Structure formats: structure tokens, C-alpha cells
Amino acid sequence: KNEVEQSPQNLTAQEGEFITINCSYSVGISALHWLQQHPGGGIVSLFMLSSGKKKHGRLIATINIQEKHSSLHITASHPRDSAVYICAAVTTGNQFYFGTGTSLTVIP
Amino acid sequence: EPEVTQTPSHQVTQMGQEVILRCVPISNHLYFYWYRQILGQKVEFLVSFYNNEISEKSEIFDDQFSVERPDGSNFTLKIRSTKLEDSAMYFCASKGDRYTEAFFGQGTRLTVV
Numbered sequence: 576k577n578e579v580e581q582s583p584q585n586l587t588a589q590e591g592e593f594i595t596i597n598c599s600y601s602v603g604i605s606a607l608h609w610l611q612q613h614p615g616g617g618i619v620s621l622f623m624l625s626s627g628k629k630k631h632g633r634l635i636a637t638i639n640i641q642e643k644h645s646s647l648h649i650t651a652s653h654p655r656d657s658a659v660y661i662c663a664a665v666t667t668g669n670q671f672y673f674g675t676g677t678s679l680t681v682i683p
Numbered sequence: 684e685p686e687v688t689q690t691p692s693h694q695v696t697q698m699g700q701e702v703i704l705r706c707v708p709i710s711n712h713l714y715f716y717w718y719r720q721i722l723g724q725k726v727e728f729l730v731s732f733y734n735n736e737i738s739e740k741s742e743i744f745d746d747q748f749s750v751e752r753p754d755g756s757n758f759t760l761k762i763r764s765t766k767l768e769d770s771a772m773y774f775c776a777s778k779g780d781r782y783t784e785a786f787f788g789q790g791t792r793l794t795v796v
Contacts, residue, residue: 606782610726616772618726618787625782661726669781670739671716671728 578602579664581674588681594649596677598662601643605667609636609647612659612676621647621660652681685709689775689788696765696795704760704791706775714778715758716785717750719743719771726774732758765795 579600588594600607609621622629622636624645629636633652638645649656662674688707696702708715717729730740732750749761758777762769775788 608785610787612726616720616792617789618774618776620784620786623782623784663726666739668739669714669731669733670741671718671731673718673726673728675725 577675578672579662579674581660581662581677583677584675585678586680588652588679590653590681590683592652592681594652594656594679594681596647596660596662596679598645598647598674599643600645600662600664600672602664602666602672604640604664605669606665607638607645608663608665608671609645610661610663612661614658618661649679652679654681654683657681685786687775687777687786687788689773689791691791692789693792694794696793698767698795699764702762702765702793704762704773704775704793706758706760706777706788707756708758708775708777709779709786710756712777712779712786714781715750715752716776716778717760718774718776720774720790721768721771729760729773762793765793767795769793770795 582597606625611619624638633650635648659676661676664672690705715732720726729744731738747763772790774790776785
């Protein structure tokens with residue numbers, strides 16, 4: 576049973592394309608994280624959301640609490656955006672549930 | 684910029700041996716976490732720690748695992764008797780408070796042989 580489902584699993588885009596990665600969760604959450612994992616394995620937190628929308632540069636994250644769904648958008652994608660993007664739901668008990676990740680490759 | 688530091692970056696150990704993975708969280712952070720990622724699989728939550736005690740743990744975090752904050756700066760994960768299936772990348776993370784971003788360390792790759 577997966578508490579967090581991400582789609583797509585793999586995504587290849589041309590440089591400049593608009594990208595959307597989706598995340599659905601089944602647990603009650605206090606927050607949802609979007610993380611970026613680089614090829615070397617290091618993890619960076621991109622966003623933490625509990626409602627609405629956040630924007631940082633070319634990255635936008637949205638969450639719909641009623642629908643238990645979040646999206647990560649990348650505008651004007653660039654090869655350096657190539658990474659694995661992971662959605663993680665945090666329960667009110669402070670337990671994390673991770674999605675399987677979306678492997679993004681942006682081709683020049 | 685403050686960062687979470689993990690040592691060692693790679694550890695190889697014999698099956699049955701005890702290992703201690705070390706993490707130095709960001710200094711004014713209060714919430715601490717350990718996760719693991721088996722090669723090719725998703726990241727899995729192990730344990731969260733606040734106010735000198737475990738606040739949540741997953742099914743993976745059985746009696747073989749323990750965490751400690753021995754001196755107010757380090758946050759350690761001990762595996763008492765390692766098994767082959769404990770081979771994974773172990774990540775530590777910390778947060779200033781419950782509702783802020785988590786900062787992750789670079790991970791310790793544990794290989795049990």
C-alpha cells in the first residue's frame with residue numbers, strides 16, 4: 576500500500592518545456608514536501624506546503640487539501656533541472672511518507 | 684549557509700557488527716530525522732526525534748535501531764547487529780520547527796558485507 580503516489584515515474588522533456596509532476600496522498604497531513612535528489616544522491620528541500628501555492632524562481636508548487644493532491648511545475652525547463660523529484664507527505668504525528676520519485680531528464 | 688553534516692560518507696561493515704552513523708544538524712534546529720534509501724528504491728522514513736525523545740518511528744525502526752543526541756550537537760543512528768539488507772544510503776535531516784523546511788545531510792552510504 577502506497578500512501579503517496581507520484582506520476583509520472585519518468586519524464587523526458589526538451590529544454591524550455593513546461594513540466595508538471597503530480598502527487599496524490601491518502602494520509603491526513605500537516606504538510607507536504609517537494610524534494611529534489613541529485614544524481615549523486617544528495618537531497619534538497621524545494622518546498623513545504625500546507626495550503627495554496629508557492630513559487631521559487633521557475634518552480635511552482637500547489638496543493639489541494641480537499642482533493643489530497645499536489646503538483647510541482649517547472650517553467651522554462653533547463654538541463655540542470657534533471658534530477659529525481661520526490662513528494663513527501665508529513666502527518667500530524669510528524670511521520671513522513673515518501674513517493675517513489677519522478678526521474679526528470681531535460682534534453683538540450 | 685548552514686548545513687547538516689553526516690559522517691562518514693561511506694561505511695563498509697561486516698554483517699553482525701554494530702555501526703553508528705553520525706549527523707550534526709543545524710545548530711538551532713529542534714526536530715531531527717533519519718531516513719534510508721535502499722539502492723533503486725524510494726526514500727523511507729525511519730524515525731523522528733524531538734525534545735530528546737523519539738516522536739515517531741516506522742516499522743523499519745525495530746529493536747536493532749536506536750537514536751541518540753549525546754551532546755546537544757550530534758544526532759546518531761546506531762544499528763546494533765547489521766544485516767545485509769541494512770545496506771542503504773542513510774540520510775539525516777533537521778528542522779527549526781515543525782512547520783518549516785527540512786534540511787538534509789548528504790547521506791552515509793552503508794554497505795554490509
